[in-house]
Amino acid sequence: xxxxxxxxxxxxxxxxxxxxxxxxxxxxxxxxxxxxxxxxxxxxxxxxxxxxxxxxxxxxxxxxxxxxxxxxxxxxxxxxxxxxxxxxxxxxxxxxxxxxxxxxxxxxxxxxxxxxxxxxxxxxxxxxxxxxxxxxxxxxxxxxxxxxxxxxxxxxxxxxxxxxxxxxxxxxxxxxxxxxxxxxxxxxxxxxxxxxxxxxxxxxxxxxxxxxxxxxxxxxxxxxxxxxxxxxxxxxxxxxxxxxxxxxxxxxxxxxxxxxxxxxxxxxxxxxxxxxxxxxxxxxxxxxxxxxxxxxxxxxxxxxxxxxxxxxxxxxxxxxxxxxxxxxxxxxxxxxxxxxxxxxxxxxxxxxxxxxxxxxxxxxxxxx
Numbered sequence: 299x300x301x302x303x304x305x306x307x308x309x310x311x312x313x314x315x316x317x318x319x320x321x322x323x324x325x326x327x328x329x330x331x332x333x334x335x336x337x338x339x340x341x342x343x344x345x346x347x348x349x350x351x352x353x354x355x356x357x358x359x360x361x362x363x364x365x366x367x368x369x370x371x372x373x374x375x376x377x378x379x380x381x382x383x384x385x386x387x388x389x390x391x392x393x394x395x396x397x398x399x400x401x402x403x404x405x406x407x408x409x410x411x412x413x414x415x416x417x418x419x420x421x422x423x424x425x426x427x428x429x430x431x432x433x434x435x436x437x438x439x440x441x442x443x444x445x446x447x448x449x450x451x452x453x454x455x456x457x458x459x460x461x462x463x464x465x466x467x468x469x470x471x472x473x474x475x476x477x478x479x480x481x482x483x484x485x486x487x488x489x490x491x492x493x494x495x496x497x498x499x500x501x502x503x504x505x506x507x508x509x510x511x512x513x514x515x516x517x518x519x520x521x522x523x524x525x526x527x528x529x530x531x532x533x534x535x536x537x538x539x540x541x542x543x544x545x546x547x548x549x550x551x552x553x554x555x556x557x558x559x560x561x562x563x564x565x566x567x568x569x570x571x572x573x574x575x576x577x578x579x580x581x582x583x584x585x586x587x588x589x590x591x592x593x594x595x596x597x598x599x600x601x602x603x604x605x606x607x608x609x610x611x612x613x614x615x616x617x618x619x620x621x622x623x624x625x626x627x628x629x630x631x632x633x634x635x636x637x638x639x640x641x642x643x644x645x646x647x648x649x650x651x652x653x654x655x656x657x658x659x660x661x662x663x664x665x666x
Contacts, residue, residue: 299595300363301574302393306420307369307411310507311399313539315366318567320546323366333389334366340582340593341568344625344655348584348591351629358592360582362571365393370427382427391495395574396502398424402519402536403509417506418526426475428497433472435494436465457490464490472498479530501577502529503570506536513538513560533573537566581654584625585609602650606660616662620646625655634659 305311312325312334319336339359349357367389370382382390390396400417401410412419443462448455464487471481477498483491491499504527506519516536524534541560545553557563575581579598583605584591594608602622607614623634627642637643652658 299361299395299574299578299580300365300393301395301397302390303364303366303397303399304390304424305369305399306401306424308408309369309399309401309420310403310539311369312366313543314397314399314505314507314537315364317537317539317542317546318364318570332368336364336366338362338364338567338571340571340595341565342582342593344582345584345591345593347629348586348625348657351632352586352588352591354586354588354590356590358590360593360595362574364397365389370424382431387431387497390497393500395578396497396500397570397574398502398504399539400504400506402506402512403538405509417523421504421527425477425498425502429472429475429477432478432494432496432498433469435496436469436472439494440465440469461490477529479532482530501531501574502533503573503577504532504534505570506534507539508536510538510541512536513541513562531577533577535569535573537569539566542566581652583652583654583656583658585659586628586657587659596652598654600652601648602646602652602658602660603648605652605656605658606662609660612664613660613662616664617648618661618663620650621659621661622646622650623657624653625657628657 303311303315310325312323315321315334315336316323316325319338321334321336323334324332339361342359345357345359367386370386398421400420401415402417404415440462443458443465448458450458464483467483467487468478468481468491471478478496479499479501488499504523506523508516508519512519520534520536527534542565545556545565548556553565557565575595580595581598581600582593582595584593586592594605596604596608602620603614603617605620606617621634621643622645623637623643627640628634628637631637631640631642634643
């Protein structure tokens with residue numbers, strides 16, 4: 299899973315990157331051209347508990363790649379963001395989700411380019427750039443399909459007509475400033491335009507970067523902004539990136555005390571990753587044994603065969619059945635044998651829909 303961190307200049311997005319990745323990327327560049335990349339192991343108490351139970355040779359957590367892209371360049375007057383360069387747009391299109399860092403803190407030493415702090419204005423300004431970028435791609439494609447779309451085989455012409463119909467449905471919404479994810483396309487229509495990797499089709503997590511004085515009213519700030527930001531596949535979170543980055547430099551015991559003093563119940567990394575999984579429709583299942591405990595990430599609604607394929611294609615090809623137990627039952631009972639004895643370990647077929655938190659052992663035929 300790759301998440302692109304975006305935001306206007308001086309929003310604190312690189313500080314957020316450092317917070318999430320425990321990195322040391324240079325901040326304060328005011329829209330420099332550096333791309334920062336960090337891979338984060340997904341914290342998961344369930345995996346930790348399974349590791350404590352099985353005491354394996356190794357533990358393998360799921361991971362997330364964060365890409366901190368340069369802020370859009372400022373216009374000549376040093377205020378509003380100018381058009382996003384093509385190479386940055388191309389990099390954004392490869393992301394699975396956008397983490398939009400929005401400035402919601404005051405700091406006279408780091409003046410806002412527009413002269414005042416207005417999170418809603420900043421969100422609209424950057425998302426307008428994404429809308430315009432998608433619209434430009436669509437209008438060019440529509441023009442090409444109208445000229446060349448009637449050539450080729452009957453099957454090719456039919457596919458072109460269907461693609462054109464979808465794009466002509468999406469274009470008016472973009473012209474009205476509406477993201478593609480709000481259009482309500484069918485699954486088939488989404489598949490027809492998936493190759494374009496449109497920016498406004500991607501899930502978006504808006505992350506309000508608040509000041510230290512606002513930490514106590516964080517929940518209210520989130521609720522107020524979310525009430526206005528009514529889009530599909532979107533969410534709103536808030537943190538003080540500067541404070542969280544400082545917490546990340548402490549040992550676990552000191553960090554816990556600091557968070558308690560501030561009224562924070564968990565790390566920003568845990569909140570952001572949990573929201574990202576939700577927006578992308580992802581769940582985790584586990585494999586556990588004396589050699590290894592591992593977390594695997596799959597789309598919600600995946601079957602046991604899909605889970606087997608995530609581990610290795612040979613397991614899916616030779617699938618016989620899946621032995622499944624809820625991680626809590628396994629922790630409580632201590633062993634797979636005890637789970638089976640108490641009827642908590644189940645044998646499931648290929649159509650079983652995996653549940654978040656399942657511990658699974660795949661039985662398969664190697665000759666298939």
